[in-house]
Amino acid sequence: MPKAIRANSKISERKAAGIVAELDRWRDGELGIKLTWERIEAFSGFTRQALSRHPDILRAYQQAKHALAAPDRRSRSRSRSDELTYLDQTVESLRMQIRRYETLEQQWLQRWQRIAYHCSRKGMGIEELDRPLDDLNRKGT
Secondary structure: OOOOOOOOOOOOHHHHHHHHHHHHHHHOOOOOOOOOHHHHHHHHOOOHHHHHHOHHHHHHHHHHHHHHHOOOOOOOOOOHHHHHHHHHHHHHHHHHHHHHHHHHHHHHHHHHHHHHHHHHHOOOOHHHHHOOOOHHHOOOO
16 A cells, blocks of 8 residues: 655655665666656655655666666566675765765864854854844744
């Protein structure tokens, strides 16, 4: 039975990773050769529009469609060596993702160091920056 479509739910990183993993299985031919957005909607519970707005999901879908359209596509079951190759590729992909997040973290830390430096030059201390906002200065309440 297909999942109900969640119109008001956002695709979290964890859900997106699960959908991408499922699309990787499609790409490898494990789940058949007839991949459609309707099938992705059915197992994910999200609309095609929501899924296609997510760049990683869209890329994985396009790669799966391209691989399934290739005349020399693999059979449904993987051999042990194919499985090891797939796992090696997955590990390398995750390592690249970790390196990307480490770079983003370094950029974030450098930005906050610049902010702290400029605040201290203006006479503001970290204690002042850490104070909670009062109700009058909050927007949207």
